[in-house]
Amino acid sequence: MSPSSLASFAVLLFPEDLPATAGISIPVYGTATTRPGRDAAVMLLSSLNVRLQVPNDIVRNRQVDGAEHGHGAPGEWLRKAVVGLSASTYVLGQVVAYSRDTATIRTLLGDVQSNVNDLREVSPIHCFLFGKHEVNQDELSVEDLDDNLKTWMTTSRPG
Secondary structure: OOHHHOEEEEEEEOHHHOOHHHOOOOOEEEEEEEEOOEEEEEEEOOOOOOEEEEOHHHHHHOEOOOOOOOOOOHHHHOOOEEEEEEOOEEEEEEEEEEEOOEEEEEEOOEEEEEEHHHOEEOOHHHHHHHOOOOEEHHHOOHHHHHHHHHHHHHHOOOO
16 A cells, blocks of 8 residues: 555544444544545544544544644533633533634533633533532632532542
C-alpha cells in the first residue's frame, strides 16, 4: 500500500462508535488513519494510550479540527453533567453541544452558554436536585464552588 493511500486526521469518537470491549464510556479524541478497504486505525489521545480499529465511515463522520484536542478538548464535555458560568450565574445541566471554547448546557430552565474553562463536572443527580437554582458569581467564589462540589460528590456516594 502506498503512503499516498493513507489519510490521517483528528476525530472525536463516542462510546457507541467504539467496540464494547474498548470500555470507553465518554467521548474521546483520537488520530485516525484510514486505509482503503480496511477499518481505520485510531490512536486515542487520552491517557488510555489505546489503539482501536473503527470503520472508515464512522471516523470520517467524526472528523474535527486537529487543534481542538490541544485547546481544552471541548468535545470531552459532551453528555457530562456540569456546573457552568453563564452571564455571571452558576447553572447546572448537561453539555449538549460545543463550539470551540463555548459549551451549550441544557438546564431545567433552558439552554445556556458557558466557556469550557468555567465548567466543573458534577453528578447527574445534582442537576436534578439543584437544576433550578441559579447562584450569582458575586455570591459564591470559584474556590467556594469547588469546595461545595467536593462536599456534594463525597456525600452523595452510596456507602
